[in-house]
Amino acid sequence: MLRIAVPNKGSLSGPAGEMLHEAGYQQRKASKELVLVDPENEVEFFYLRPRDIAIYVSSGRLDIGITGRDLLLDSGARAEELLPLGFARSTFRFAAKPGTISSPADLNGLTVATSYEGLVAKHLADKGIDASVVHLDGAVETAIELGVAQVIADVVETGTSLRNAGLEVVGEPILESEAVVVRRSGTEEQSPKVQQFLRRLQGVLVARSYVMMDYDIRAEHLEEAVALTPGLESPTISPLHDQGWVAVRSMVRTTDAQRIMDDLYDLGARAILTTGIHACRL
Ligand SMILES: Nc1ncnc2c1ncn2[C@@H]1O[C@H](COP(=O)(O)OP(=O)(O)OP(=O)(O)O)[C@@H](O)[C@H]1O
Numbered sequence: 481m482l483r484i485a486v487p488n489k490g491s492l493s494g495p496a497g498e499m500l501h502e503a504g505y506q507q508r509k510a511s512k513e514l515v516l517v518d519p520e521n522e523v524e525f526f527y528l529r530p531r532d533i534a535i536y537v538s539s540g541r542l543d544i545g546i547t548g549r550d551l552l553l554d555s556g557a558r559a560e561e562l563l564p565l566g567f568a569r570s571t572f573r574f575a576a577k578p579g580t581i582s583s584p585a586d587l588n589g590l591t592v593a594t595s596y597e598g599l600v601a602k603h604l605a606d607k608g609i610d611a612s613v614v615h616l617d618g619a620v621e622t623a624i625e626l627g628v629a630q631v632i633a634d635v636v637e638t639g640t641s642l643r644n645a646g647l648e649v650v651g652e653p654i655l656e657s658e659a660v661v662v663r664r665s666g667t668e669e670q671s672p673k674v675q676q677f678l679r680r681l682q683g684v685l686v687a688r689s690y691v692m693m694d695y696d697i698r699a700e701h702l703e704e705a706v707a708l709t710p711g712l713e714s715p716t717i718s719p720l721h722d723q724g725w726v727a728v729r730s731m732v733r734t735t736d737a738q739r740i741m742d743d744l745y746d747l748g749a750r751a752i753l754t755t756g757i758h759a760c761r762l
Pocket residue numbers: 489490491492530531547548549550551568569570618635636637638657658659
């Protein structure tokens with residue numbers, strides 16, 4: 481049975497459960513459940529603290545897990561990224577009171593408060609910056625006001641928390657993070673079960689970002705139309721009863737769909753429609 485670690489709380493937990501459900505796996509009904517066996521798919525899910533997941537996976541007791549890239553790097557665990565999942569996107573950044581620090585080089589001799597001590601200590605060492613790090617569990621933005629540190633390093637999504645605390649970012653992001661599937665480092669080959677799990681999640685990612693587009697076009701404009709909708713492999717072309725016209729079916733990115741429909745219409749295509757994709761294997 482495949483053993484998979486899933487975040488039990490926080491920003492990663494809800495979206496991870498939704499993605500697994502969309503991929504056809506059973507998910508727990510109550511947030512207090514710690515283990516769930518899905519016998520049909522031969523998978524056992526362990527609901528663990530996101531921060532601990534890379535550590536469990538690196539121990540080899542669990543095959544793979546879902547966690548944040550920032551948490552993976554912070555843990556220092558011997559685990560590696562297999563697949564980015566596109567949710568819980570954030571940046572990890574330094575921030576301070578406006579006008580106090582203009583670049584990371586100014587951090588020399590100062591104290592940085594963070595919940596990601598491993599990540600920050602490594603970044604400072606890599607950049608040759610001599611600053612102290614103080615570990616806090618959360619609500620790190622308040623540490624400056626209360627005099628625990630002059631700088632913080634924290635997760636930033638919308639920037640609202642920083643603004644509310646009267647802070648501004650310093651320098652470029654330390655890291656771009658998102659949810660990722662991780663496995664133990666140095667695992668030689670993926671087992672067929674892991675490969676199947678990854679294919680299912682990839683299928684969800686594709687289904688979320690593509691639509692199926694159908695339209696009719698006069699045969700003489702087919703090549704120009706196909707250039708607009710090349711599809712993933714190649715579009716399907718079917719004859720229509722009215723000779724001189726063909727029907728085209730092709731996958732397009734959801735974000736491009738409206739622009740492509742306008743361009744196809746201008747080319748003379750008609751009956752242009754899109755439909756959602758519920759699941760797929762590429
Ligand atoms: N506001 C946010 N937007 C997007 N991702 C976030 C946000 N806050 C945390 N994350 C991501 O969630 C992961 C941290 O999960 P964790 O459960 O430890 O903290 P949390 O989501 O802040 O929950 P809590 O602090 O309530 O326990 C990290 O990968 C982090 O980048």
